Amino acid sequence: MSGSLPVTIEDIETAAHRISGRVLTTPLVPSASLGKLCGVTVGLKLEHHQTTGSFKLRGATNAVLSLPADERARGVVAASTGNHGRALAHAAKAEGSVATICMSRLVPENKVSEIRRLGADVRIVGKSQDEAQEEVERLVADKGLVMVPPFDHPAVVAGQGTLGLEIVEQMPDVAIVLVPVSGGGLAAGVAAAIKARKPATRVIGLTMERGAAMKASVDAGKPVLVEEYPSLADSLGGGIGLDNHVTFRMCRELIDDIVLLTEAEIAAGMRHAYAEEREVVEGAGAVGIAALIAGKIKNIDGPIAVILSGRNVDMGLHLRVMNGETDPFREETA
Ligand SMILES: *Cc1c(COP(=O)(O)O)cnc(C)c1O
Numbered sequence: 001m002s003g004s005l006p007v008t009i010e011d012i013e014t015a016a017h018r019i020s021g022r023v024l025t026t027p028l029v030p031s032a033s034l035g036k037l038c039g040v041t042v043g044l045k046l047e048h049h050q051t052t053g054s055f056k057l058r059g060a061t062n063a064v065l066s067l068p069a070d071e072r073a074r075g076v077v078a079a080s081t082g083n084h085g086r087a088l089a090h091a092a093k094a095e096g097s098v099a100t101i102c103m104s105r106l107v108p109e110n111k112v113s114e115i116r117r118l119g120a121d122v123r124i125v126g127k128s129q130d131e132a133q134e135e136v137e138r139l140v141a142d143k144g145l146v147m148v149p150p151f152d153h154p155a156v157v158a159g160q161g162t163l164g165l166e167i168v169e170q171m172p173d174v175a176i177v178l179v180p181v182s183g184g185g186l187a188a189g190v191a192a193a194i195k196a197r198k199p200a201t202r203v204i205g206l207t208m209e210r211g212a213a214m215k216a217s218v219d220a221g222k223p224v225l226v227e228e229y230p231s232l233a234d235s236l237g238g239g240i241g242l243d244n245h246v247t248f249r250m251c252r253e254l255i256d257d258i259v260l261l262t263e264a265e266i267a268a269g270m271r272h273a274y275a276e277e278r279e280v281v282e283g284a285g286a287v288g289i290a291a292l293i294a295g296k297i298k299n300i301d302g303p304i305a306v307i308l309s310g311r312n313v314d315m316g317l318h319l320r321v322m323n324g325e326t327d328p329f330r331e332e333t334a
Pocket of ligand 1: 282
């Protein structure tokens with residue numbers, strides 16, 4: 001538990017300069033209803049309003065801009081069907097590069113066309129995410145494309161950390177920061193920024209009960225595999241990688257706690273976002289609100305910043321949740 005961490009506050013400050021003007025500085029707005037519920041100021045960091053609908057644009061933009069010109073010209077590649085794929089497609093195009101996004105044949109057509117619309121070269125290969133990842137490795141080896149992973153990469157983590165710098169500027173007296181956790185790129189970056197600027201501020205990670213890979217890994221003291229289940233918080237699915245180099249160490253050292261949420265609690269968070277705040281938020285983006293409503297954040301001793309991390313939810317699913325469904329994936333899991 002010692003030695004310098006892979007991403008420092010200086011890396012995050014450099015990233016902030018680099019991506020300035022290329023990503024939005026998103027607002028942090030007070031929530032009257034959550035403030036009343038918690039008895040302290042609660043600020044919602046509206047990062048779901050970020051270009052491409054999630055914070056992932058910060059890390060992807062920093063990663064693309066960190067590449068030497070010849071590598072940027074060859075292009076970048078990833079195997080993400082979700083918010084990282086969207087972000088990388090947009091970031092590459094904006095910087096005069098091109099992103100190749102590899103996906104399996106099982107990915108629904110609407111996701112494929114969305115990423116294509118953002119300027120990516122989409123490659124459909126095989127029947128699983130693993131086969132898509134093999135294609136990524138082939139393109140790296142044969143064509144010299146540069147892989148930009150969704151979380152376990154110093155430039156990606158530094159980019160996500162810029163969100164933490166903004167929170168401290170927008171809410172200088174913040175006592176608790178609530179951050180969604182999957183692979184831990186967001187949490188690692190945000191925690192590195194917050195702890196450097198305000199060491200006493202607590203950073204609490206949030207994720208779904210089903211398949212909480214970072215929580216299981218922190219508990220085990222090393223990266224472990226967990227079984228994956230469908231969840232309302234689909235952007236929080238997936239493992240952290242058994243050969244994790246960056247985010248595991250950072251999360252273990254910097255995050256104060258990881259709180260787990262049920263599907264019903266996540267659904268309640270999404271409903272609150274829409275009904276009380278008039279915000280459409282995907283399940284992964286609603287876990288902070290969900291934890292406050294569920295009373296799972298203890299020892300509240302000052303202002304709270306809640307990161308709403310994304311808004312890319314299927315509209316049919318959103319409607320079902322708004323209409324009161326609490327666990328749309330239950331049958332698939334049973
Ligand atoms: C990727 C993502 C997360 C989790 O980020 P990690 O860096 O993988 O922990 C949370 N919310 C949304 C909307 C995301 O797209």
